Amino acid sequence: MMSENIILVVDDDRDLLKGIKLGLEMEGYQVLTALDGQEALAVMEQIPPALILADVMMPGLDGYALFERIRQHPRWKAIPFIFITAKGTPEDIRFGRELGSDDYITKPFEIEDLVPIIRARLKRKEEMEEVWQGEINELKEHLTHTQRLAALGLLSASFAHEVGNILTSVMGYAEIMRKNLEKGQASGEDLSKLIFQARRAVSLARSTLDFSRRKKGDNRTALVTGALGRVLSLLEYRLHKSQIKLKKDFPSNLPLVQVDPNELEQVLLNLILNAVQAMPEGGELEIKARPAEEALRLEIRDTGVGIPAENLERIFDPFFTTRGDNGGTGLGLYICRYIVEKHGGQIEVESRLGEGSSFCLTLPLAHPGSERSAWRAGFEADDSLHCLG
Ligand SMILES: Nc1ncnc2c1ncn2[C@@H]1O[C@H](COP(=O)(O)OP(=O)(O)OP(=O)(O)O)[C@@H](O)[C@H]1O
Ligand SMILES: [Mg+2]
Incomplete structure (x- = not known):
């Protein structure tokens, strides 16, 4: 489960980390912290956040590498990712944006400036999720319909096949009865078996109809x-x-x-x-x-x-x-x-x-x-x- 107000902040500067955490908590967010990319990945395994704020320059796994990892991850790739960095040259900003990050904020910044950006990103994410969910539902409906059609086709083939089996045994019993009749040894038992078979055919026809009328078996x-x-x-x-x-x-x-x-x-x-x-x-x-x-x-x-x-x-x-x-x-x-x-x-x-x-x-x-x-x-x-x- 991804919680909608959990934010992961990744920075090797402990004081800054503490400052952002406090500031965001006052705005009602829950904040998780990590000191580098590797630690961030470990935290995410436990609790996937709704949004990530990450520094670029960190020891070990840096911000760019962390971003790449997250974008390649099947469950995490849609999480909004914002770089917070001192690397504020126009080239750096362009590089961050070209990577595909959702935003690029240069240090120093005020929490008040950060909050509207976070809000906007989370809102956009929510809207996108609604769109995706709609598309998924549509696809699911289409799939069930296709599966039903396939099953229906199979069922009519199955129906013909089974009725064929049944008719074979009906004919077998009829044949035995005819022979026995000729010998004057007609038996009610064969007739019962024949009727039983005919009943099976009727119930097969009924179950095929039930299926096509969307009744459960x-x-x-x-x-x-x-x-x-x-x-x-x-x-x-x-x-x-x-x-x-x-x-x-x-x-x-x-x-x-x-x-x-x-x-x-x-x-x-x-x-x-x-x-x-x-x-x-x-x-x-x-x-x-x-x-x-x-x-x-x-x-x-x-x-x-x-x-x-x-x-x-x-x-x-x-x-x-x-x-x-x-x-x-x-x-x-x-x-x-x-x-x-x-x-x-x-x-x-x-x-x-x-x-x-x-x-x-x-x-x-x-x-x-x-x-x-x-x-x-x-x-x-x-x-x-x-x-x-
Ligand atoms: N018990 C078995 N021993 C040996 N071969 C088998 C056995 N069951 C199935 N097969 C093989 O699998 C094939 C497919 O079986 P399946 O029941 O689907 O069709 P079928 O028996 O050939 O036709 P139908 O069921 O319409 O009479 C058979 O043709 C046969 O080659
Ligand atoms: Mg067979």
Whole structure:
């Protein structure tokens, strides 16, 4: 914080320093003092002043060098700087002004002469700050607007992508139902799953609309196991068909996270589908959840084909896909990262070619600190997913 009435006076003449300090304090300013440039910099590190008065000739770091340092400093460069000096020849004054200082006062001078100059400089600084603040606000507004537009564009792509995923499973269930009907074994369960999928599409459409109407997402305090359970029950048949063994490793009392459950499902569905697609010959899918520092860590590991090192950097890029021939859009991971980061989390990948890949996401906790009580409450793998599905 820069205080508006703090003035730093730098001079190696102790008596003069004392005189100026007293005089300015009587005018209501707070005065900091330094005997040379180096000391002035040290003082400024502690308390940045609103204005600097500095002598030119001082031992060590002189006034000109101090001025250069301050003008190069990102936070200090706008602080008004006035030289006070005995070097009063026209050349000296010109040199000081050319350097870009705000004023040049020659000794001897009266405090009464100094005060109006200080006032004028501080007033000008205040006006400039108002102008800058206005410009900054304008820029910020413009940025948010641009970001929104970009996100909106991404969201419509994401919408099409997710609805595509949903329609694929709707068609899958419809197909199973048709076959079962032919065999006279129609089951209500498949129909429920189909309806569940159609509902997801409706809620996706709603969240896209909410976004474009500037509504906030449906953030709730939730257990990741709920979303995971729903996604896994959806993919149960697919896992079974692809001969993929599912291994779940969760503590029984996971801390809560703050998420939009639909979006979290979107992330999990994409990651698990990717894992399934990477294991065409079957394999093992491990889903592991752990409380981590102020976050929940969720790992989705497969024993699939793995990702070549040269692709690792690119898999989160929009439209990067090696599955273009099989209908891959390359948006899945891009959307995952967008959603996770929007929730304040992170997503990372590790992979070995021919051995498998592991995607790890962290989500901030709804109640920071609750990861410790989760540990206290004991840690045991359980099968709660089945009940949550
Ligand atoms: N678990 C995984 N194992 C191996 N490769 C993966 C895995 N997950 C992602 N990839 C690689 O990253 C690429 C990008 O994945 P992403 O989910 O973004 O798109 P996609 O799966 O190709 O397309 P879509 O998600 O539209 O079906 C994939 O094409 C694949 O090469
Ligand atoms: Mg994908």
